[in-house]
Amino acid sequence: VAIRLRSDAPVCVFLSGGIDSSVVASLAASIQPGIRTFTAAFPGDALDESGFASETARTLGTRHESVPVRHPSASDVLKLSSILDEPIVDDSSHALVLLSQEARKHAKVALTGDGGDELLGGYSRYPTFRRDARRASTAVGRLLRLAGHAVRPLPPLYRGAGALFRSTLSGSSRYIASMSVFNPRE
Secondary structure: OHHHHOOOOOEEEEOOOOHHHHHHHHHHHHHOOOOEEEEEEOOOOOOOOHHHHHHHHHHHOOEEEEEEOOOOOHHHHHHHHHHHOOOOOOOOHHHHHHHHHHHOOOOOEEEOOOOHHHHHOOOOHHHHHHHHHHHHOOHHHHHHHHHHHHHOOOOOOOHHHHHHHHHOOOHHHHHHHHHOOOOOOO
């Protein structure tokens, strides 16, 4: 974070309200007191973390702004596809564009906590992945792998079928399958 704060242009932090961006904001604020932070706010949405982000910003003494995000219109989706330059399934893309447009009025560099959940196992899929890995290493896992070879061509219609299929895989293949909608053949 200290290295990234060395910039010829103003720097800000995207503060989502999660642990990863809060740590980045905390480190940035300790090095550059009063740094700007920006949060995407989803008023009325159960997943809105802007209240926690605002509380974190107050605690850190940052100059904070919550940017209200509305549902994207058809023209927003078309604009988004030209900005991203390729199809992507990330429901936060629209919010990130709006947040970036607002932050750009004050800063040219934005630090984020992106990657923290991947590095620290912060997604709900990771416990399932660990359980599948343990299961695959047991005698039961060996039996499931044998049975899995028999059912692999069938689409995984049920959660159990998906776990059965994943248990036939190892390492990165199991991880990719845990996040994929399609099986490898598809």
